[in-house]
Amino acid sequence: MLEIPISEKIGNGINITSIYTNKFKSNYLSFYFIRPLGREEVTLNALLPMVLNRGSQTYNDFLAIERELELLYGANFDYDVYKSGEKQIIKFSIEWADSKYINDNSVDKKVMEIFFDIIFHPAYDNGIFIKDYVEQEKQNLKNKIKSRINDKRSYAISRCIEEMCKTESFGIYSLGYVEDLDSIDSENLTKHYKKMISETPIEVIYVGDEKEIDITKYIPHNIMNRQFIINIPRETVLEKSQHRNHIEERMQVNQGKLVLGLLSGIPYENELFEALTVGNVILGGSSSSKLFREVREKNSLAYYVNSILFKHKSIILIDSGVDFKNMQRALELINEQIRKIKEADFTDNELQLAKKEITTSLKEIVDSNHSIASYILDNILTKKSENIEDRINKINAVSKEEVVKAFNGVNLDTIYVLTREGEGDIDVKD
């Protein structure tokens, strides 16, 4: 099983973790800027990698970038902006074929150069981002934010979180807001970028077989010698729901969506957190879970019904696609399953199945370079240095009593319903 190496501090606020393995036919390098999730900068942060990806000092436009990447045997440069708890992660990554299989030793060096050129040496015009690039990417980001409604399932989930965490930063949409785009221009975006690279905690993770590459050599000196690094506080975890939310939205859809948001009040540092994790899987984390069996298999009400635990905020979300006429019944069935876990109405077999489900997916992490990197980052963000085996042992040690105890703190906070015009309201009661 994979030993997680200690990450190495290579400069103030910048660490690198390297995993050497010959299991994969490629190398994977990821580079994370970790920002606080806040309304004042969320849209700026989402826009940044889009503009950086338009051109660098050496490769002036994306045509030049793409062509160079293709010549490097289709090296995959990618970026992502997402939230992890109340942190906004700006992630850049590059994956490229191992030189053993392409008989070309010059590739590694060239990959490093283009990767860091895109992140740290943008194409400037008079010391600021090229205006056309900024304006075009603002338009693209606007479309991206608006296209949130296209996938109804993920839309319903993100709307439920938004309503549930209205007063907390976790409720912020990770790609930002259309109305915040107007005030962004090349000048203030450049200013934000410079501030961002000068003060943001950075994590670098490498998975691959090239022990020879000295990644630090390619990172600009000023990044390795920064003075002031911001501190990002841990997310707050709400225990008791202040008021029950019931949100109904109407759209022209064929299927209704029902999303329930629950507060658990058990932070990941708490010894009951593993029990909460197991309980969540008994409830709705697999195809042998209570929700799958009751709502789908026995009552044919839904094709999908799941529950997801958001680790950093200790929130559970249950989501399902249900016919409008069956909403009420589905809601009752879901509530009944939650109650069953609270009342210890589940078998030892169900407990064991849930543990298996979790431990199997933990064991599979080592088969993917991307999953290894995410696991390491998760450890870093939660300030743990936990090997996969340790986590497996903790999950296996969870008892039925602990699951019940953990679930007794679980409270329904928000019910979000997506329905269509002409359908009746659903009756929400305890």
Next chain:
Amino acid sequence: MLKIKNEKINEEVYFETLGNGLKVYYYPKIGFSKKFAVFSTGNGSCNNRFKIEGNEGIVTLPDGIAHFLEHKLFEDPEKDLFEKFSSLGADVNAFTSFNQTSYLFSTTENFVECLLELVNLVMEPFFTDENVEKEKGIIAQEIQMYKDSPNWKVFFNLLDGLYVSHPIKIDIAGSVDSISNINKDNLYLAYKLFYNPESMLLVLVGDIEFKEVIDKLNKEFSKYDTEKLMGIKINGNEPATINRNRIEEKMSTSIPIFNLGIKDINLGLTGKDQVIKDVTTNLILEILFSRSSEFYQELYTEGLIDDQFGAYYSGKTDYGYSIISGTSEKPNEVYDKIIGLFENPHKYLTEDGFERIKKKQIGQYLMGLNSIEYIAHAFTDLYFQDFLLIDYLDLYEEINFKMIKDRFNEHFNSDRICLSLIVPE
């Protein structure tokens, strides 16, 4: 046991035919924790009309029956199969495509036991009036879910535009109406037609004791006395022309979504010829429409397209299509530009571009071999086209720029283009 090795990429596969005629391939990935098995039949949603041996007349099955069967094979008189796999530490799943239905699991332990369960799942159908009725509610919700997906709708509308009678134009899951005609009798009939071990395929990927597995499989399969029907698939007479050249539908989306499709009429190829055609066409689409093309750059800087823009070719022996897709406030302008490109491709379809894209695809194929799932699925897909995944890389050496130009001239014909649009309400 036969071993096939490709030295260049340092990969190998083992092959064995079981006593009942089932072909089993093992693709070793030593040092991986995960083990993966996919058990497939080459029958999917397009297999809907048959001439049955010894019978007059043609049997037409209800739309969506292959997918319905896929759901129902998870029914067992004695146990909950999902639970059984969970208890062994495995995740079991299945999917149906146009011409394939596959059952699969991944696990880090109890591999042989899981594999025997998978065989049991597929080989022992158990349909009752009651369990068939119960499934209709679940599948109806699956159908409704897809109906709300603009990307799914724009794609199936396109196929409806490109094809006149080919069953590819029918939604894989059928419709709420068509599945109401499914009952245990036509399910058993479809089962006997679709699930014949002799024409099925089992692919295993991971760190596995292959010899032991083969012995166990031979023993397990001897338990099933399979009553089979030999059916010959009836292909309709799909014309070379298209059905409609434009389809527009309103949905609750934020921005118009387009799929521009080109119908392939160079059909009937198998094996290496088919795969070369596939690879060549995809190379052309990448040269013309990927982010490294001047065409992409021009449209992007004009604000006509965004990073959702892309293109791919998909095809089998009896159908094929290229799709160029994306989102745009001005999809008609994008359409005109693409047509303009087809009429005058010389600026864009360059030998230089060809060499670059070829390099890129070689690298990406190698990276694909990191993934056990990718290997299993790509292996199965290519096998049903009579080709081995492990030989894929070697194909690229045979493709030259003349083949690219020839295929361009043959396939990219404006008479066979359809534009499918989803526009906001």
